[in-house]
Amino acid sequence: MATTVSAPAPSAPAPGRRRRPSLARREARWAWLFLAPWIVGFLVFQAGPMIASAWLSLTEYDVINPPEYTGLDNYRELMADPQVARALGNTVYYTALHVPLVMVISLGLALLLKRVGRLQGFFRTVFYLPVMTPAVAVGILFLLLLNTQDGLINRGLALVGIDGPSWTTDPHWVMPGIVLMSLWSLGSTVIIYLAALQNVPRDLYEAASIDGAGGWARFRHVTLPMISGALFFTLIVNTIASLQMFTEVYTMYFGNRETQNRFNSDAATFYVIHLFQEAFQFLHMGYASAMAWLLFLIIMVITLVQVKLSNRFVYYEGEDK
Amino acid sequence: MSRKLRATALAGVLALAVSGCGGVGGGGKDSGGTAAKGTLSTMGFGLSDEIASTRVDAFKRDHPDVDLKITEGSFDEQQFLSAVASGNPPDLVYMDRKLIGTYATRGSIQPLTDCIEKQNIDMAQYRPAAKDQVTLDGTVYGIPEFSSVRVLYLNESLLKDAGLTAADVNLADWAGLPALNAKLAHVSGGRLDRIGIDPKIPEFLPMWARANGVDMISQDGRTARLDDPKVVEALTTGLKLVQDQGGFGRFKSFRDTFDFFGAQNPLVKKQIVAWPMEEWFLNQASKNSPKAELVVKPFVDRQGKPLTMSSGQAWVITKGAKNPDAACAFAKQMTATDTWLAAAKARADARKAAGQPFTGVWTGNVEADKKIFDELYQPTGNKRFDDAVATIRSVQDVAFAMPASPAGAEFDKAWYDAVNRVLAGQAQPAEALARAQQEATAALDKAAK
Numbered sequence: 001m002a003t004t005v006s007a008p009a010p011s012a013p014a015p016g017r018r019r020r021p022s023l024a025r026r027e028a029r030w031a032w033l034f035l036a037p038w039i040v041g042f043l044v045f046q047a048g049p050m051i052a053s054a055w056l057s058l059t060e061y062d063v064i065n066p067p068e069y070t071g072l073d074n075y076r077e078l079m080a081d082p083q084v085a086r087a088l089g090n091t092v093y094y095t096a097l098h099v100p101l102v103m104v105i106s107l108g109l110a111l112l113l114k115r116v117g118r119l120q121g122f123f124r125t126v127f128y129l130p131v132m133t134p135a136v137a138v139g140i141l142f143l144l145l146l147n148t149q150d151g152l153i154n155r156g157l158a159l160v161g162i163d164g165p166s167w168t169t170d171p172h173w174v175m176p177g178i179v180l181m182s183l184w185s186l187g188s189t190v191i192i193y194l195a196a197l198q199n200v201p202r203d204l205y206e207a208a209s210i211d212g213a214g215g216w217a218r219f220r221h222v223t224l225p226m227i228s229g230a231l232f233f234t235l236i237v238n239t240i241a242s243l244q245m246f247t248e249v250y251t252m253y254f255g256n257r258e259t260q261n262r263f264n265s266d267a268a269t270f271y272v273i274h275l276f277q278e279a280f281q282f283l284h285m286g287y288a289s290a291m292a293w294l295l296f297l298i299i300m301v302i303t304l305v306q307v308k309l310s311n312r313f314v315y316y317e318g319e320d321k
Numbered sequence: 322m323s324r325k326l327r328a329t330a331l332a333g334v335l336a337l338a339v340s341g342c343g344g345v346g347g348g349g350k351d352s353g354g355t356a357a358k359g360t361l362s363t364m365g366f367g368l369s370d371e372i373a374s375t376r377v378d379a380f381k382r383d384h385p386d387v388d389l390k391i392t393e394g395s396f397d398e399q400q401f402l403s404a405v406a407s408g409n410p411p412d413l414v415y416m417d418r419k420l421i422g423t424y425a426t427r428g429s430i431q432p433l434t435d436c437i438e439k440q441n442i443d444m445a446q447y448r449p450a451a452k453d454q455v456t457l458d459g460t461v462y463g464i465p466e467f468s469s470v471r472v473l474y475l476n477e478s479l480l481k482d483a484g485l486t487a488a489d490v491n492l493a494d495w496a497g498l499p500a501l502n503a504k505l506a507h508v509s510g511g512r513l514d515r516i517g518i519d520p521k522i523p524e525f526l527p528m529w530a531r532a533n534g535v536d537m538i539s540q541d542g543r544t545a546r547l548d549d550p551k552v553v554e555a556l557t558t559g560l561k562l563v564q565d566q567g568g569f570g571r572f573k574s575f576r577d578t579f580d581f582f583g584a585q586n587p588l589v590k591k592q593i594v595a596w597p598m599e600e601w602f603l604n605q606a607s608k609n610s611p612k613a614e615l616v617v618k619p620f621v622d623r624q625g626k627p628l629t630m631s632s633g634q635a636w637v638i639t640k641g642a643k644n645p646d647a648a649c650a651f652a653k654q655m656t657a658t659d660t661w662l663a664a665a666k667a668r669a670d671a672r673k674a675a676g677q678p679f680t681g682v683w684t685g686n687v688e689a690d691k692k693i694f695d696e697l698y699q700p701t702g703n704k705r706f707d708d709a710v711a712t713i714r715s716v717q718d719v720a721f722a723m724p725a726s727p728a729g730a731e732f733d734k735a736w737y738d739a740v741n742r743v744l745a746g747q748a749q750p751a752e753a754l755a756r757a758q759q760e761a762t763a764a765l766d767k768a769a770k
Contacts, residue, residue, distance in 0.1 A: 064429040148574035166570025
């Protein structure tokens with residue numbers, strides 16, 4: 001006796017019965033599930049505070065009493081505030097000094113590291129270690145290193161007959177001193193460049209050599225274009241970080257109730273430090289929020305300009321130019 | 322009378338009995354006020370030494386029904402404001418007295434009028450300068466503790482080397498200070514090896530101004546007087562002393578290498594001859610360099626009268642405190658005479674056990690200071706240090722303090738910035754102080770609105 005089992009004919013789902021989701025849809029659900037922590041984090045810790053600060057920037061708010069709507073008064077006031085202008089000027093000055101220096105020195109170090117051979121791992125660690133140093137420790141360390149009479153830097157300069165400047169008190173030398181300090185943690189940029197350099201195909205150099213290109217020509221026409229993506233990335237990241245400089249300088253000049261009651265310099269007043277003072281020392285949270293939004297706009301404009309320019313200079317593998 | 326009414330009346334009587342007759346430790350005879358119970362949270366305070374822990378233990382012993390939660394650490398504005406903004410402030414905050422005006426004006430801390438009345442706190446026991454710093458527009462916002470004062474320290478050994486005595490250092494004679502400074506300082510080849518006179522500016526500018534007969538801010542904390550010619554003269558005098566010692570860059574970098582807390586302090590290393598400083602250095606010096614030839618004199622005004630500036634901390638009760646009664650009881654007990662005496666005894670015992678001299682505790686409480694120094698303090702046998710203690714004790718009574726101001730933080734920033742600009746060579750004293758006057762006045766006006 002034969003038993004015939006026939007597959008049920010496809011039929012329209014019964015009312016109230018759900019269709020089994022397709023694979024793509026199931027995958028999408030899982031993707032959302034895995035993304036959810038980040039999305040929640042972004043909404044709660046980033047988007048939420050940003051929206052709140054946008055609102056607070058239109059109010060007079062001291063954290064203690066309810067915010068009072070004042071329209072664009074905070075923005076008008078900060079446009080006319082000479083302390084804001086000075087802090088912004090200092091910050092831009094620092095960025096203009098710091099970013100190119102970090103990029104050039106890091107690239108030089110990465111090129112040297114690439115040639116080291118077997119000891120590369122060791123030196124890579126050595127260059128990266130300072131990045132792990134807490135920013136507060138860096139600030140204190142450099143206060144000692146930059147000491148006019150007994151600091152290691154001026155002692156070193158004295159060995160070659162140079163009378164070192166007053167790095168921490170002379171307004172003209174405060175910023176160079178801070179830039180010097182900031183070079184302490186260029187290890188991460190070095191590592192990025194080293195990784196990019198190691199990804200440049202060897203055959204490109206060989207082909208260039210066969211074509212008669214010398215060392216400089218190979219660097220200019222092979223290396224630089226091939227690592228331009230990394231250069232662009234570090235340009236953006238270092239620019240943003242420089243415009244938001246805070247911890248090390250705050251530690252050096254404004255660090256605690258003791259030091260802030262002693263000497264600090266106009267030349268060391270960075271934008272974010274001034275913002276912090278307005279928010280938490282003078283309780284002008286609405287004004288500080290407006291300052292934060294102005295900085296956000298400045299960073300966005302600078303980044304957009306950099307992105308726009310990058311279309312002409314940055315080469316990404318796989319793209320046709 | 323209905324049963325319900327009788328029950329309500331009974332409950333009311335019981336409540337009154339509990340609240341009105343509870344024995345609250347202000348410690349000893351001056352106790353009184355309401356009983357404390359429930360949870361009490363504090364911020365800005367730590368149990369770092371026997372002075373703190375002994376007093377907290379006394380409170381716990383006398384208030385077993387209070388669950389005390391101490392969040393240890395120094396006062397942090399961000400932490401405090403975050404707690405206030407989130408609607409969950411601590412009951413009690415321990416902060417620098419100079420911050421009180423700002424927070425009181427914003428309404429983040431409570432007036433203590435009821436607290437003082439309910440707990441029967443005797444405000445007369447606190448030093449007048451300390452009281453000034455916690456009082457804004459006649460209302461008390463904090464219970465003060467500690468009174469740190471400034472005196473003039475001299476290294477007599479270095480004075481002898483210069484052919485001088487302590488009597489030759491006369492801070493009343495401003496015109497003579499540069500010449501004295503030149504005799505004492507040691508600058509060679511552009512290098513400063515020894516500071517002659519350190520005016521300690523910016524920090525001590527208010528004291529130099531006061532010595533010249535002017536307060537940098539009015540007693541009500543609402544009017545800046547930074548551009549007063551006498552303030553300008555005070556700053557110019559201090560600046561001259563610094564400039565004559567190689568300029569501020571050299572001066573500061575040399576001073577930054579000093580270790581005031583160790584055995585290699587500038588007294589021992591002969592790095593400085595005359596400098597005004599807080600009284601706590603005597604503690605350190607007696608511990609770390611008992612053989613140093615230290616002389617302590619009062620800072621004086623231009624007429625030669627002793628003068629000093631006082632500072633310290635205070636307990637404040639926050640707006641929204643969940644247990645203000647316990648907070649008030651705590652503040653009272655922490656600053657009460659008997660509590661201080663017990664703490665000072667614990668310090669004296671600890672020092673004795675460590676073989677170190679006890680140079681006293683300056684509590685901000687007049688009666689407590691008197692008992693500590695009359696009953697507990699024993700001369701160390703080292704005449705220099707014993708004389709120093711007597712000097713510090715004598716100037717406590719002539720201390721002044723920067724009064725509470727509704728824009729205290731901005732006011733401080735304005736004049737600190739001015740002095741720093743002058744020291745950095747960016748402006749002349751009159752110009753810098755005129756700008757500071759404008760900045761401070763704008764901030765004070767804004768705060769007054």
